[in-house]
Amino acid sequence: MAKLSIVNILEECVISPQLASSISSPPPPTSLPLTFLDIPWLFFPPSQPLFFYEFPFANSHFTSKLLPSLKRSLSLALQRFRPLAGTLILPPWPRKPEITCGEADYVSFTVAKSDGDFQLLSSHSCQRDAREFHKLVPKLPLLSREARDKLSLLAIQVTMFPHFGFSIGLAFHHVVADGRTFNKFMRVWSSLCSDMIGGDHNYDLDQCWSCYDRTAIMDSHGLEGIFLKEWWERRSSLPMVGTKEVSTKEDFGEMVRATFVMGLDDMERVKIWIVSTQCNKKSEPQSLHLSPYVLTCAFLWVCLVRSQVKGNEDTIYFGFIAGGLTRVGYPVPTTYFGNCIGFGRAAAARGELMGEDGVLVAARAIGGTVKRLDKAMFRGAEKWVSEWQSLIGSDVHTMVSGSPKLDLYGRDFGWGKPKKIEEIEIDSTKAISLFESRDVKGGMEIGLVLPKAQMDAFTIIFKQGLQDL
Incomplete structure (x- = not known):
């Protein structure tokens, strides 16, 4: 196959949840225990959705106009979905896994530039080398060097394709929320960014608060204990796929x-x-x-x-x-x-x-x-x-x-x-x-x-x- 494109990292930063001064928010949760419907996702690697957008302008226009709006709107959106910036805590038996939230929470945000063929990568009608996409999505950073006991839940990478477009790649651990919740977060983030670019800052954030009440999910079948037992028995043998602990060793050259x-x-x-x-x-x-x-x-x-x-x-x-x-x-x-x-x-x-x-x-x-x-x-x-x-x-x-x-x-x-x-x-x-x-x-x-x-x-x-x- 043809030579792979090159992706250069231009910026690595963090985005913390912030609150617009005109909005009075309820206190965010400090800890969210995993329900029996969350626990099975501990066995799965993070999801890595990748969005391609056309933007036929120079990098300077993107970095000066659109990138700041992406960052500001992300900060506001995270305030409505605080656990996405939180930390997954994986303690040893018999303590249960949980998600913690605090003032120091953040999401890893990377800006990159690719010399790849944007039109080919975003095509609907042809086969593409699977390896070309791997550098367009981030990996979740591990937050503990001593053990695999702390994990970020969301990371974002924006990659520019000069004069053609850009991509937004995400690494998202499903243990924190399902696709329905993730889609709501993406809707809020994109709507806020669109409002900022268009000069309209009147998006009604008061309609976007999440319900964190874990009693809403009732374990009437005793499944939590079953799933936790399987997790404690298998966790040491499960690779933290999709994180920065593990580099992809699989050969996708023929894929x-x-x-x-x-x-x-x-x-x-x-x-x-x-x-x-x-x-x-x-x-x-x-x-x-x-x-x-x-x-x-x-x-x-x-x-x-x-x-x-x-x-x-x-x-x-x-x-x-x-x-x-x-x-x-x-x-x-x-x-x-x-x-x-x-x-x-x-x-x-x-x-x-x-x-x-x-x-x-x-x-x-x-x-x-x-x-x-x-x-x-x-x-x-x-x-x-x-x-x-x-x-x-x-x-x-x-x-x-x-x-x-x-x-x-x-x-x-x-x-x-x-x-x-x-x-x-x-x-x-x-x-x-x-x-x-x-x-x-x-x-x-x-x-x-x-x-x-x-x-x-x-x-x-x-x-x-x-x-x-």
């Missing part, structure tokens, strides 16, 4: 990154094919859960399985995240800061997924899992950690990172919506990313990182599969 889009028309064709061709053919009851998400994931799962060269497992799995606000069985404030999600894992026989009815088999498995989560999200939850550990980094099983419901393409910092969004964490976890489509209304963007030979095979199978419906 390429690509994006595929499923539009509403594509989903409808998949649905019609399942219902009319398969369900009627086999006289099955047409009670399958065939949401756009299920249809997309089912088709994607089959394409991935068929593109694999190796793998003889009889049963393979498809893992995904399910929102919990409507599934936990009791009201949770929509402003709750933390995790309120469940884990779903669908199973199917490889031979059936490879067969002519593969998409039906996949839709039945994924849709059935969604229906079970709707009915009883915590049934079998004591196995969440062990089941999902088998998915991370697997070449055989599949798991989804992200959600098309978050509207991340709506994050306008004052110069338009993102040109492209990537999730860099999937390089290591071997997951797939799902975002809402930027340009296709109701569509979904599928992000993949695969060996080039498999990506070529997947591309043919994906495109041909849609044509054959």
Whole structure:
């Protein structure tokens, strides 16, 4: 492959939460214990979302006009989401992990410049060297030199591509909050920055306060003790992936990154094919859960399985995240800061997924899992950690990172919506990313990182599969 681009660090600083003098804020929490819905994320590496923005101007204009607004608005946004600037404390047994917040809290903020091809990196239509993206996202700094017992929860890197655009890369540990909460933070930050650039400083911050009440999450199934026991038993063997303690040693030289889009028309064709061709053919009851998400994931799962060269497992799995606000069985404030999600894992026989009815088999498995989560999200939850550990980094099983419901393409910092969004964490976890489509209304963007030979095979199978419906 071609020579990799060079990224030079121009500035490393810290941004602390600040408070606008005209706003009276409630006192921030000093300590947030992890709930049983937070603890499973201790086993996962940080998320690394990367946003590309077009900005066809010189560096001097960016650094003098836009960069100060990014920093000031970030400081104000963090005041509404204080734990993001806090510290994850990982004490030895029997003390429980917690997030602490104090006056000295900050977020690491890096400014860099790249000589890379902005148009190529932000492309929707071609394969790109996966290694090109690694230097565009930060790593979470460890705050303790003696032991891995203190960890930052958020780090940010802004990288300029002179006369073309820039990127905003983040490292975000999911143990502090779910995608819903993170998206709210990004919405507040981008809105504040947009207001500053446009000269309007009247954004209503009073509507952005978070609820930190941990009693909002009730552990009626005794899951906290189960998850903590697994954490204490395994923590010494878990690498702090995504932090500055560990440099990436994996060889991504043969890996390429690509994006595929499923539009509403594509989903409808998949649905019609399942219902009319398969369900009627086999006289099955047409009670399958065939949401756009299920249809997309089912088709994607089959394409991935068929593109694999190796793998003889009889049963393979498809893992995904399910929102919990409507599934936990009791009201949770929509402003709750933390995790309120469940884990779903669908199973199917490889031979059936490879067969002519593969998409039906996949839709039945994924849709059935969604229906079970709707009915009883915590049934079998004591196995969440062990089941999902088998998915991370697997070449055989599949798991989804992200959600098309978050509207991340709506994050306008004052110069338009993102040109492209990537999730860099999937390089290591071997997951797939799902975002809402930027340009296709109701569509979904599928992000993949695969060996080039498999990506070529997947591309043919994906495109041909849609044509054959």
